[in-house]
Amino acid sequence: MTGSSSDDSEVPSGATRRSDATRAAILHAARERFAADGYERATIRSIAKDARIDPSMVMRYYGNKEGLFAAAVSVDLRLPDLSAVPRAEMGRALVRHFLRLWEGNGELTAMLRVGATNQAGAERLRDIFREQLLPVVGRVCPDPEQVPARAALCASQVLGMSLTRYVLRFPPAAAMAPEELEAWLGPTLQRYLTAPSP
């Protein structure tokens, strides 16, 4: 607010600050807390405690809680180009990709938890859907008018399984093996992507 901020969101490549370790620790702790507790219950104080620093450091480096969330959770789905895989296997490929993504990091769980209760979090998820999933579906769907609906259907099944498996932890959903999930959900997404409109 006073203008003393260094506004260093873009540091020349290779440059390091003494505070880089602290910043990383904050982001790491923030990701874990947001994923475990959601936005409201993940307090700056608890995050700072996990990172073994003072809460005021969080404010100094990220401005406020919203800024911290934005910095901690940057979701790049790294979706594959579906037009490069055999048309009959797109569904399974997509499911496999998402499963790896969810197993690999907590950011997606954090996004889901936060999106469910926080307005800004929900908007963030809508952005991801629009900017990352829509184009991929658009490339394999001939009729542009059907792209949004088909993409939304895919999202509903993927997010639904993530919700029941990682957030709500329904025992059967949490217990299923990835290959099993791929075999069940693959054909569903395949149909949403390629079946004629019902």
Next chain:
Amino acid sequence: MTGSSSDDSEVPSGATRRSDATRAAILHAARERFAADGYERATIRSIAKDARIDPSMVMRYYGNKEGLFAAAVSVDLRLPDLSAVPRAEMGRALVRHFLRLWEGNGELTAMLRVGATNQAGAERLRDIFREQLLPVVGRVCPDPEQVPARAALCASQVLGMSLTRYVLRFPPAAAMAPEELEAWLGPTLQRYLTAPSP
């Protein structure tokens, strides 16, 4: 705590208290707030304000916030007996039932929002799954071992669509007509219920 409580959870049928209108107003406001804001951000103060009474009345009638939530959100899915519908139409019947349910009241949205961030809320949803969905699926699935997984798959698709449509409000999901959704999701649930294990 002092013993002055009337402990009147069970009032003889037909008996009315002067406070019944107030109690109803509290529950109504609580349902709306929990659905709109989730557990943490739906404050007792805001609920009381909506109901135009003092926050202390909420405490008097429902003990504490958890008690209020339990009283406000009692989910009975009223699932149909699937063995009574033609086997080929079970999927669509289930989807149609859930869509009506979601459109009709905010309790399910509240449960979903709360379940995503609150431990007790998630457990509540697991209870509903176990006590209400599992038996229904069990009745139409010949192999008892497959029942939990198939039911979880159905839940994942139904909850996923509810999430993207009512909570995250992905525009394409929110815009689709119920009949359209039924046509898309019906075959998915049908497969989860009846297709041979992959």
Next chain:
DNA sequence: TCTGTGTGCCAACGCCTGTTGACTACGCTA
């Protein structure tokens, strides 16, 4: 008419929250 119980409001409690500003310690450069 008196009395007791249910109903409601008010003010306050202790705690936790995000956020701020002042103050000290380090490490580089001149």
Next chain:
DNA sequence: TAGCGTAGTCAACAGGCGTTGGCACACAGA
């Protein structure tokens, strides 16, 4: 060695939270 910017700590703020206890009124049964 002096000076300066950065890194970090500490204590406090204003406000919101769930929750509590006391007090005032209304209405029923005696």
